[in-house]
Amino acid sequence: MGVSAKSLKVDDTPMMQQYRGIKKEYSDSILFFRMGDFYEMFNEDAKTASGILQIALTSRNKNSNPVPMCGIPHHSANLYITKLLKAGKKVAICEQTEDPKQAKGLVKREVVRVITPGTILDDNILDPKKDQFIASVYFGKNQIGLAALDVSTGIFKVTQIDGGNALLLLADELQKLDPKEIIIPNAIKEEPRPWLPTGEVFVHSEEDWTFSFSEAYRNLVEHFRTQSLEGFGCENMEAAISSAGALIHYLRETQKSPLEHINTLTPFPIHDYMALDQCTLASLELVQSSEGSRKNSLLDLLDLCQTPMGARRIREWILKPLIDLKKIQERLGIVADFKHNPTERKNLRDLLKHIFDLERLLGRITLSACNARDLIALKTSLKVFPDLSQALKSYDSPSLHAYLENWDNLESVYNLIDQNITDDPPLGLKEGNLIKAGCNEELDRLKKITREGKNWIASLELEEKERTGIPVLKVGFNKIYGYYIEITKKHIDRVPAEYIRKQSLVNAERYISPKLKEYEEEITGAEEKIFAIEQTLFEEIRSGVSLAGPRIQGMARTISEIDALSSFAEIAHRYNYCQPEFTNDRSLVIENGRHPLIEQIDPSVRFISNDTFLDSVKQQIIIITGPNMAGKSTYLRQVALIALMAQIGSFVPADKVSLGITDRIFSRVGAQDHLLKGQSTFMVEMNETANILNNATPDSLIILDEIGRGTSTFDGISIAWAIVEFLHKADQGGGPKTLFATHYHELTDLSRVLSGVKNFNVQVKEWNDEIIFLRKIVPGGTDKSYGIQVARLAGLPKKVLDRAHEVLFNLEQSEFDEVGVPKISHSENRQNQPSSGQLGLFPEPENPLIHKIKEIDPNELTPREALEVLFELTQLLKDGLK
Ligand SMILES: Nc1ncnc2c1ncn2[C@@H]1O[C@H](COP(=O)(O)OP(=O)(O)OP(=O)(O)O)[C@@H](O)[C@H]1O
Ligand SMILES: [Mg+2]
Incomplete structure (x- = not known):
């Protein structure tokens, strides 16, 4: 309207x-x-x-x-x-x-x-430990273009996604970027967006032409002032260019500034990292705990960084674990050096403490949204650069030398600020005191005039008192009337003729004299000129610093990485982690592994460590059974977390770990609700499982925690059974390493038929109908859940517990009655078996009694044999009733 x-x-x-x-x-x-x-x-x-x-x-x-x-x-x-x-x-x-x-x-x-939600620069609003991306999505003919930009730091990256899984991959990638705002072309604004990440995100649609390839390309080369996009390595990425060009257009429209700190566009191939989907991110609590906050996540644990840049780097690394062994070893090598030299590490980390958020400072500086204090913060940070490079030289890590070779103390930037900007400037730019003395002659002269004003006023006061003979004559200033000479009414008759009355008070009159007027004009003029000159000079210095933007960004990156790696070393030292060793095979061997988060929750509870051996053939799939609360889920996650931590370059919570490179980790927990997404619990579980079955490779690691429990028991067991059979590729050259925790004890029978499947259980001790959790993983299956004992621990009323015991007893009886020995692995003839509802997948074993009767041919029996058969049948019947 x-x-x-x-x-x-x-x-x-x-x-x-x-x-x-x-x-x-x-x-x-x-x-x-x-x-x-x-x-x-x-x-x-x-x-x-x-x-x-x-x-x-x-x-x-x-x-x-x-x-x-x-x-x-x-x-x-x-x-x-x-x-x-x-x-x-x-x-x-x-x-x-x-x-x-x-x-x-x-x-x-x-x-x-x-x-806009994605372009806030205010430090009070921004989360210092997280990049703040605004993303742009473009659906091309064969590819999806995805661009992401953080205005506060100038990070700008693009990628292209294709293939049958493109929408899923887009969703995973957006979840990791966690943008505050996404822009899309108008053309698709009415279409459903199943790929949107969960959480708060604002979607704006923009004019379609801004996404057109030619327009987008033109916008980008114009912005970067380049001939082509060759230099960024994305010249031929059409869909990516469409998304990136539209994004830069959008930002120029909204920011009204040249965005100079956005000086490079980095393609980020999503396939160069370990793949982690949304579900795995959530269930391993990588950057957010299940409660939705950063607290108690892996990120929270690993981040002992001294700068917000380091914290953002760790977040990026956790979401994108490496798969390139050389790069992993480089990080691990530095962490090892840092870890083994505690004194030097402390020195290094103390120096890092003095460094401000260079990336965001630079963002504000180039966007002209900075004040003089930002420049001082930059100067303070730069001051420690030489000491920092000295501190790094004391290590002998070759990877650190690579950092040192490209080290830049940014002396010219330091000097530019140091020589010009006062050490303690005000917040605002219009309050004076921005520029040091000695930088500009005119400025110094004007400042002298204002500085000497006080003396001048005092001497005028004295002069006028003497001249007029008025003892109580005062020279003053107020904002509305400016300078004045105040004379009490008592002495009014002695006021000189050239005084002009300005204002009357109860007891006094205020005047201005020609001399004071002249002075007033000079001084106000001087102040205005001071502000103007200071602002011009400040602007020159600001743009001088902006010119060094790419150099500052480069060093910000270096420092963020050093900070992150020193944080890994500090953690490794504090919590006694070991350096993982990488092998060229597909095995995963962990000695005395621990769950990094659970072991920290309550230091008074001793965490029980456990070993793990998995490979893609001999022990490809481990079925873990054990009572509720025994520690199955904890164990599963600890294995996945150790594998992931190793590939981000961190040490790991164990005594010894050796492992091959993992290409993907899949982590699924059965029966979690996604009501917000409008899908049923079981549907979600099956969707996610389908994703695993379609994408897991022999280099993947899968943890399945009670998959199948979201439906009826028999359906659940059947699906779980079939999933394990599908994943089992020990006899076909190797399959994904898999840990499967379950309460379906029937699944332990799989180990009889599949060579790569092994059973383990979490040990407990029974004592007076109570259970003691030993938390040790030992070979073999279990056949008891101890659910009722655990329910007792939880404080269920005794009446309910007693009744549950009775019901359980009845159930167990009927299980034997109806089904006998479960032989659910017999499946060859299942197509021919008559289906009987839920039991359809399980061949119902024939009653031995009927079987025996069928075998009898009365014509062949002697009377004595007939009597024996009669005895036998009666016995069989009695056995069956037991
Ligand atoms: N190795 C361990 N050492 C010490 N405490 C442990 C260990 N493993 C698990 N715990 C403790 O036991 C609790 C229950 O563990 P977990 O959730 O892994 O059990 P679970 O077997 O998966 O149970 P459920 O079958 O009910 O899912 C954990 O929250 C933790 O406090
Ligand atoms: Mg569990």
């Missing part, structure tokens, strides 16, 4: 005309229209914003034709902007772009920035 025709006629003041002109261009944003110390919103914007912000909706022109409006003070704008962004709105900031005092007529106004 716009402004009605009638109101147009009435409220056609020049200001409202100006407002409407600007609003027209930013119709999809809430327009913050600066008026003095307030941002005002009008019409529909006012209605929407007042609702979200819970502020009063008033109106302009109350009498004639009211225009709804609301306003917020400009100094607390951030708070309100955040709220609007959270509600999925964009905010266009329209400032007064000239000094109202200087303006002839209506003051000029312009939109200086559009703030």
Whole structure:
């Protein structure tokens, strides 16, 4: 809804005309229209914003034709902007772009920035330990283009996804990027988006032409000021270019700045890393615990970084474990060096503490959103660079030498700031005191004038007292009237003729003299000139620093990696981790492995370590049974986490680990609800399992935790059984290493028929109908769940427990009665078996009694034999009833 025709006629003041002109261009944003110390919103914007912000909706022109409006003070704008962004709105900031005092007529106004959920720069809002991406998705003919950009740091990357699984891969990748905002072409805005990540994300659709290849390509080369995209290695990635070009266009439109810190575009091939899907990320609690926070996640554990950049690096590494052995060894080599030299490590980490978030500082500096304190923060950080490189030289790791070879102390940047910017500048840029003395002669002269003002005033006061003979004469200043000479009424008759009265007070009069007037003009002029010169100089220094952007970014990357690796070393030292050894085979051997997170939860509980041996042939699949609470899930996850940690270059919680490179880890926990996605528990479980069966390779590691439990027992067992059979490839050259925890004891029979399947169980001791958890994984299966004993531990009423015992007893009886010895592995003739409901997959064994009777041919029997058969049948019947 716009402004009605009638109101147009009435409220056609020049200001409202100006407002409407600007609003027209930013119709999809809430327009913050600066008026003095307030941002005002009008019409529909006012209605929407007042609702979200819970502020009063008033109106302009109350009498004639009211225009709804609301306003917020400009100094607390951030708070309100955040709220609007959270509600999925964009905010266009329209400032007064000239000094109202200087303006002839209506003051000029312009939109200086559009703030969107993905382009916030405010440090109070940004999570320092996480990249803040805005993503762009383009569906090309054969590929999906995905671009991601963090405006706060300038990181800009693209990839292309193709193949039958493209949508799933897109979903996985977006989940890892966790963007605040995604832009898509208008053409697909009505289509379903099953690939959207879970969590808060805002999707904006943009004009289709911005995604067209030629337009996108042009936008990119124009932005980077290059001839082509060859230099970035993405010249031929059409879909990727479409998404990246549209994204840069969108940012230029919203940021209204040249975005100089975005100076490179990095292709990130998604296949160069260990593949981790959304489900695995969640179930291994890699960057978020099951409660949805960072606390108690692997990231939280491994991050002892001294800088936010290091923390962001670890997050990136956890989500993208390496598969290139050389790169893994490089990281491990550095961690080992750091770990084995505790004194040097402490020294190094103490130095890192002084380094600010260089990536985000640079972001603000190049976007002209910085103040002088940001430059000082950069200088403080740069100051430790030489010491840091010295500290690194004390190690003998060849990988560290690679960092040192490209080391850049950025001295010129340091000097530029050090020589020009005062050490303790104010927050604002218009308060003076930005530039050091000695940088600019004119500035120094003007500052001298203002500095000497006090003395000058004191001497004028003295001079005038003497001249006029008035003892209580005071020279002062106030904001409204400027400089004045104050004389009490008592002495009014002695006021010299050249004094001009300015203001009357109860007991005194205030005057201005020609001499004071002249001084006033000089001093106010000086202050204005000081601010102007300081701002020009500040701008020069700022852009000088921006020019070094790529060098600063390069060093920020180096430092973030060193910080991350020193954090790994610190963890390895504190928690006694070992260096994993990589082999060229597919085995995974862990001696005394521990779960890195569970072992830290309660230091008073001793964590019981366990060994693991898996390979792709001899012991390809391990079925783990054991009572509830025994530690099955913990064990499964500890194996997966150890394999993952090794490939991000971290040491691992065990005494000794050797392993081949894993290409994918799949982790599935049965029966988890995804009601928000509108799918049933079991459907989700089966979807995820299908993904595993279709994608696992002999180099993969799979952990299945009670898969199949989301349906009836027999269906569940049957599916679980068939899944294991499918995964078992020990006899076909090798299959994915698999750990399967289950309460279906029937599955332990699989080891009889499949050579690569082995049974293990978690030991418990029974004592007086109670169980003691030993937490040791030992070979062999179990056939008891101890569910009722565990329920007792949980405090279920005794009546319920007693009854449960009775029911269990009955169930066990009937199990023997009906089914006899379960021989569910007999499957050759299953097509020929008559199906009987749930039991269809299991050949029902024939009753031995009937079997015996069928064998009898009465014509062949002697009377004595007939009597024997009769005895035998009676016995069989009795046995069956036992
Ligand atoms: N090796 C261990 N050492 C010490 N405590 C352990 C160990 N493993 C597990 N625990 C403790 O036991 C608890 C239960 O473990 P877990 O959830 O792995 O059992 P589970 O066998 O999967 O049970 P359920 O069958 O009910 O899923 C854990 O939360 C942890 O506190
Ligand atoms: Mg469990």
